[in-house]
Amino acid sequence: SSQLSSLPLQILLYVNGIYYIFYFLATLAMIIYKSQVFSYPDDLLASDLAVLFLMGILEVPRLYLGFKGNLTEAEAPLGLSLGLTVGSVVLCVYLLLWQTYVLWADVLLSAVLLSAYGLESGLKVTAIAAFVS
Amino acid sequence: PGDTRDAARVRSAPAPVTDVARLCVCDLLVAQCDVNCCCDPDCSAEDFSLFTTCSVPVVIGDRQLCSQKAAVYSLDVEANPPERIFKLIDQVNPSIFCIHATNYKQALYLKTPEIPTPENFDQLLEKYGGASFRTEPDSWDLDTDVQNPPEANETSRYEYGAPVQTEDAFLRLPSPVVSSWCSDANPAGFLVNQATKCIRSVSVEKCDSIQALSMLFYINSSILAVPKSSQMVNITVQSIVVQSVNGMRTLLSSSDVLRLPMVLDELCINAVLGVKYHITHIDMGEIIEAAAAFVLGAISKEELSIEQSFEISFTQENTQPVALSGNPGYVVGLPVRAGFQPQGYPFPAAFLNKHSQLTILHSTSTQDCLAAQGARAPVLFGYNMISGCKLRITAAMKCQPLAQTLLDVLKGQSFPEYVASFGNSQAQDVLDWVPITQLHISEQMISYTLQSSCQIPVSLGIEVKWTKYGSLVNPQARIVNVTATITTTTLKQLPSGRERIIPITSSVVFTDISAPAEPSYKAWPTINIKLPFDFFYPFV
Numbered sequence: 001s002s003q004l005s006s007l008p009l010q011i012l013l014y015v016n017g018i019y020y021i022f023y024f025l026a027t028l029a030m031i032i033y034k035s036q037v038f039s040y041p042d043d044l045l046a047s048d049l050a051v052l053f054l055m056g057i058l059e060v061p062r063l064y065l066g067f068k069g070n071l072t073e074a075e076a077p078l079g080l081s082l083g084l085t086v087g088s089v090v091l092c093v094y095l096l097l098w099q100t101y102v103l104w105a106d107v108l109l110s111a112v113l114l115s116a117y118g119l120e121s122g123l124k125v126t127a128i129a130a131f132v133s
Numbered sequence: 134p135g136d137t138r139d140a141a142r143v144r145s146a147p148a149p150v151t152d153v154a155r156l157c158v159c160d161l162l163v164a165q166c167d168v169n170c171c172c173d174p175d176c177s178a179e180d181f182s183l184f185t186t187c188s189v190p191v192v193i194g195d196r197q198l199c200s201q202k203a204a205v206y207s208l209d210v211e212a213n214p215p216e217r218i219f220k221l222i223d224q225v226n227p228s229i230f231c232i233h234a235t236n237y238k239q240a241l242y243l244k245t246p247e248i249p250t251p252e253n254f255d256q257l258l259e260k261y262g263g264a265s266f267r268t269e270p271d272s273w274d275l276d277t278d279v280q281n282p283p284e285a286n287e288t289s290r291y292e293y294g295a296p297v298q299t300e301d302a303f304l305r306l307p308s309p310v311v312s313s314w315c316s317d318a319n320p321a322g323f324l325v326n327q328a329t330k331c332i333r334s335v336s337v338e339k340c341d342s343i344q345a346l347s348m349l350f351y352i353n354s355s356i357l358a359v360p361k362s363s364q365m366v367n368i369t370v371q372s373i374v375v376q377s378v379n380g381m382r383t384l385l386s387s388s389d390v391l392r393l394p395m396v397l398d399e400l401c402i403n404a405v406l407g408v409k410y411h412i413t414h415i416d417m418g419e420i421i422e423a424a425a426a427f428v429l430g431a432i433s434k435e436e437l438s439i440e441q442s443f444e445i446s447f448t449q450e451n452t453q454p455v456a457l458s459g460n461p462g463y464v465v466g467l468p469v470r471a472g473f474q475p476q477g478y479p480f481p482a483a484f485l486n487k488h489s490q491l492t493i494l495h496s497t498s499t500q501d502c503l504a505a506q507g508a509r510a511p512v513l514f515g516y517n518m519i520s521g522c523k524l525r526i527t528a529a530m531k532c533q534p535l536a537q538t539l540l541d542v543l544k545g546q547s548f549p550e551y552v553a554s555f556g557n558s559q560a561q562d563v564l565d566w567v568p569i570t571q572l573h574i575s576e577q578m579i580s581y582t583l584q585s586s587c588q589i590p591v592s593l594g595i596e597v598k599w600t601k602y603g604s605l606v607n608p609q610a611r612i613v614n615v616t617a618t619i620t621t622t623t624l625k626q627l628p629s630g631r632e633r634i635i636p637i638t639s640s641v642v643f644t645d646i647s648a649p650a651e652p653s654y655k656a657w658p659t660i661n662i663k664l665p666f667d668f669f670y671p672f673v
Contacts, residue, residue: 033230042236102234104199 004073004130008125009126016116020063021107024056027095034101044100055091059083066124075131082124089117149242153204154193154221168352171206171217182214193224200224229440258337289360290418296320297412297420299354304410306332306443307345317345321410321445323418328444337434341402344395345441348427351408358420368410371424376406378431392429398537399434406430410445421450431583458514462602462609465515467556469597469612471549472566491552493543494639496520501544502637509545512595512641514556514610521638528629532587535624543593543619543639552615554598572618588621593639601647613646 031052034043062084069078096102096110150156159170166176171187177263187210193203203224209216222670233627235241249257308329315331333345348370355365370562373385373392378400392403407428414420432439458467471491492509502522512518524539551566556644558565575588596616601608627633 030230038139041237097234098236100235100237101232102228102236104233105229107233108229 004127005029005070006123006127006130009070009120010067010071012116012120012123013063013070016120017059017063017112019116020059023113024059026054026109027052027106030105031089034103038101048095048099051091053084055088055095057093058088062088070127073131075128077129078124078128082128083122085117085121085124089114092117094119136197138424149245151194151203151242153194156192156204157189158192159189167483171208171219172204176217178214178216179209181217182242184208184215184217187217195232196224196226197232198241199226199233201226210347256370291414291419291420293324294322295360295441297323298357298360300357301354304356304445305351305606306410306445307333307441308443315345315441323420324414324447326444326446328442330440330442332438332440334438335401335404335432337396337399337401337432337436339433340394340396340404343394344400346390346404346432348393348403348405348429350426351405351427356412356420356423359418366420366423366424368423371411371426374426374428376428376430377431382428384574401432403429404432404439406439407440407442408444410443412447413450414447415450457557458553459610461555462611463514463556463599465610467514468511469514470553470556470558471551471569472553472560473550473576474566491549491595493518493593493641494520494522494543494545494637496522501525514597514599514612515643517640517642519638519640521636524637525632526624526627526635527632528627532589532624536587539590539637540619543590543637544617548617552610552612555609558651566668567612567615569661570614570616571615574618576620576622586625589624590619590621591635591637592620594618594620595639595641597641598641599643599644600645601650605650605652608647608650 024133028049031045031048034040062081064079065077065084069075069081092110094111096114099106147503157170157172157174159167160173160175161167161170162175164175166180167173169184169186169188170176171181171184172189172192187206190207191203191205194201200243201224203222205218205220205222207218207220211217211299234240247253247257247489264319299319305317306319306327306329307315307317307320308319308327309331312318313332315353319329321327333343335343335346340346341593352368352370355367356393358366359366370391375385376382393581394405396401405427409425409426412420413424416521428442430439432667440600456468458464458470465468491512493512495508495510497504500523502524508522510518522542526535549569551568554567576591596614596618597612598616599612599616602611621637
């Protein structure tokens with residue numbers, strides 16, 4: 001067939017978008033819970049919240065470029081989306097390992113998100129290879 | 134080398150112990166085995182065989198961590214002899230919100246305090262050196278030169294406990310601080326009724342120069358009506374009582390003349406022995422009147438210190454405070470309220486004069502009945518009391534006046550006729566007052582003569598019968614019956630030159646005559662359903 005757009009990538013991007021909304025709200029709620037229950041100094045709280053919001057800001061263009069690149073079968077937006085994914089992965093690893101308090105729920109959510117990012121990156125690379133050739 | 138070693142030692146506090154296997158909170162005795170403390174390292178197997186339980190079963194760190202070490206101690210009572218079991222296990226917190234890891238080291242441990250060093254000592258002293266650790270210490274400055282920055286335009290009012298301010302500093306109520314010596318730096322608190330007694334060192338030569346002995350010291354600075362205002366209330370002299378060297382007090386008729394201490398015949402007269410402040414206020418925390426009643430006395434040359442007593446009481450304008458002894462039932466320890474019934478109305482006896490309280494004789498150190506002038510103690514509810522004195526009878530004493538004097542000694546100047554049944558009985562409620570029944574018993578020897586010899590009272594026994602009144606859950610004490618029994622005995626005529634000593638006693642006994650309580654229950658609610666008269670209209 002002449003269709004080069006990757007269906008699994010499209011499904012994954014869609015599911016990733018929904019999951020990310022849940023991840024963002026859950027992590028924000030847990031940070032609020034931690035600040036009430038544990039002793040959370042203000043500077044550390046500020047840095048954790050900054051990382052979370054930065055990740056949220058990055059996610060929007062990342063997903064948009066991914067959708068656009070896959071549907072128009074263009075490799076440039078998809079490549080840009082891949083770059084932004086690397087940034088998101090770094091921020092997610094921060095929330096998994098270097099947050100002030102890492103709860104077990106944090107570990108679960110971040111692990112799922114990281115695996116989604118990993119799978120998505122693999123599919124993007126395959127799609128770019130298909131579009132270029 | 135000694136200095137540097139000390140410096141190095143001071144710089145770091147000992148590291149906290151975090152190994153659960155070595156932590157033991159019940160190990161209080163050093164090098165001895167604590168009873169039922171299974172984690173105590175000083176205990177041997179024989180000690181463990183005597184334990185019954187483990188007071189500390191588990192030693193664990195922060196329970197919020199997902200997985201941590203726990204030391205579990207238990208006693209195996211089945212084995213013979215009982216032995217202690219120690220297990221080091223990994224405790225897992227199943228909650229999904231358990232702490233998996235933390236990158237903030239102080240999160241799970243208490244903060245180690247800063248060790249003072251020469252560099253940070255001043256800063257630590259400033260922060261923690263005061264009596265409280267607030268950021269703005271409220272310093273009470275006596276120095277009027279230091280101006281406090283004026284606060285907002287609203288005038289503040291006196292609150293309960295706030296020091297009563299005067300022109301220069303605050304109204305002083307000298308009181309003993311730490312030891313019994315008077316300290317003049319104790320401020321009187323607004324609405325805090327206080328009575329203090331303290332000792333002041335005096336000397337007759339310098340008696341007119343010691344400020345605290347002069348009346349002026351206590352009344353010269355006017356009280357501010359509201360804090361930080363310019364409205365002044367002068368302290369007026371309400372009354373002056375002069376106490377003579379042998380203890381007798383006389384009330385002076387004119388109290389407007391200021392009597393200052395002066396030296397007269399090796400005595401220092403007009404020295405202040407006691408001050409009673411009466412402050413009148415309105416209900417918005419503003420003082421409108423202040424009066425002081427003084428007791429002046431004389432100090433002899435031998436006395437190096439005198440005891441001064443100070444009292445302050447606050448009353449609201451246009452009210453007559455009557456101290457209640459309970460609301461409504463009597464409270465143990467509060468005085469029994471008593472009064473008289475002139476023309477059909479009992480008056481409560483505690484209207485600022487104590488002469489009509491129910492009192493009994495107060496034993497004095499001299500124990501001489503005829504010298505115990507007016508020493509009486511109020512009868513407190515629930516407290517059985519017994520007191521007495523010794524009467525020395527000589528041949529010269531006449532019976533009739535002696536009997537009357539003894540009656541006065543036993544009963545006091547004004548023995549009340551009625552006692553309040555409840556702690557808060559009002560004067561108008563005639564039925565709330567119980568009459569005092571007076572009985573006379575004479576200890577007469579039967580073999581004695583028909584000649585009516587004179588009887589002298591030798592003992593007064595007041596028996597107060599009270600009952601529990603009201604609900605089972607909150608019973609109130611109510612006085613039901615008061616009986617005052619005077620026991621008299623015949624005074625035998627003594628041969629001249631001989632004298633006899635008779636003991637005179639007075640006692641108060643409180644007897645509980647409560648009937649056993651019967652619980653009663655509310656009636657069950659009944660459902661009363663009736664159809665209206667015309668319910669089946671138009672069929673019926």
